[in-house]
Amino acid sequence: MHKAAALLTSVWLVLSPAALSHAKPVLEQIREFAVREANQGVGVDERYFYAVDNQAIGKYDKKSGTLVKRWQGEKDGPIRHLDGAMLMGGKLYAAHSNYPEWPMTSSLEIWDADTMEHIGTHSFGVNWGSLTWVDFHDGHWWMTFANYDRLLGPGRTPYGHKAATQMIKFTPDFMMAESWVLPTSLLERFEDMSNSGGSWGPDGFLYLTGHDPAELYRMRLPTAGSVLELVDIIPMNVRGQGIAWDRSQPGVIYGIIRATAAERAAGGDHKVTVFTLGNTP
Numbered sequence: 001m002h003k004a005a006a007l008l009t010s011v012w013l014v015l016s017p018a019a020l021s022h023a024k025p026v027l028e029q030i031r032e033f034a035v036r037e038a039n040q041g042v043g044v045d046e047r048y049f050y051a052v053d054n055q056a057i058g059k060y061d062k063k064s065g066t067l068v069k070r071w072q073g074e075k076d077g078p079i080r081h082l083d084g085a086m087l088m089g090g091k092l093y094a095a096h097s098n099y100p101e102w103p104m105t106s107s108l109e110i111w112d113a114d115t116m117e118h119i120g121t122h123s124f125g126v127n128w129g130s131l132t133w134v135d136f137h138d139g140h141w142w143m144t145f146a147n148y149d150r151l152l153g154p155g156r157t158p159y160g161h162k163a164a165t166q167m168i169k170f171t172p173d174f175m176m177a178e179s180w181v182l183p184t185s186l187l188e189r190f191e192d193m194s195n196s197g198g199s200w201g202p203d204g205f206l207y208l209t210g211h212d213p214a215e216l217y218r219m220r221l222p223t224a225g226s227v228l229e230l231v232d233i234i235p236m237n238v239r240g241q242g243i244a245w246d247r248s249q250p251g252v253i254y255g256i257i258r259a260t261a262a263e264r265a266a267g268g269d270h271k272v273t274v275f276t277l278g279n280t281p
Contacts, residue, residue: 041242043085084133106131
């Protein structure tokens with residue numbers, strides 16, 4: 001009986017939530033593609049990934065990395081600064097703002113994912129900051145409106161103050177339901193920038209990125225109050241910017257590496273990087 005009890009206790013310790021909480025998440029890179037549009041963000045569906053630049057989106061085959069279609073905005077057109085993207089129902093939704101202009105305005109821009117034609121928009125006007133990412137989860141839209149400590153705009157003042165960055169939950173018809181701010185421990189890692197990417201993971205956690213750090217932040221909603229909780233910091237071969245979970249391949253996440261000016265001058269390009277998420281005891 002004593003041996004059986006000991007065995008059951010050991011099994012409980014291995015399988016209990018308390019024991020599992022000590023497992024550390026780790027990313028394993030499985031693919032990498034050189035992609036000229038991978039300057040701001042990335043979206044993904046069953047067959048393709050979509051690399052996002054300020055005024056351009058490239059649609060690429062997930063297996064070969066071959067360019068399939070490309071949308072290019074007009075240099076002086078209404079679309080100025082695209083960021084994170086997500087795919088749903090045959091449509092590509094991309095966060096958009098007028099960064100670094102003042103006052104800050106934001107909109108959600110919509111494309112037909114098949115034809116890559118721009119088919120719709122929803123304007124948020126001057127409200128919460130610069131829209132940097134969008135996702136649809138649990139029957140609601142989730143978006144972050146970033147603010148920055150970088151000195152921009154009239155009088156070279158902080159561009160909204162990064163502490164004012166907030167993630168907002170919207171109803172399907174874009175009515176504001178709830179909102180949260182980021183913890184100070186996370187804001188400090190962004191220096192004078194802010195939260196650039198976000199996507200809900202298959203494990204129920206929210207995952208965020210900054211503007212530059214090679215890190216992925218596992219977050220959760222608080223049980224009380226208005227501050228998101230930072231659960232884990234996971235090293236990731238990205239340079240901040242947009243991320244996207246592949247909903248057709250649970251556990252696979254896409255990110256980007258924005259090439260530096262020196263790398264581009266030497267013939268390098270931006271990259272899309274692909275990872276699987278696992279746990280290390």
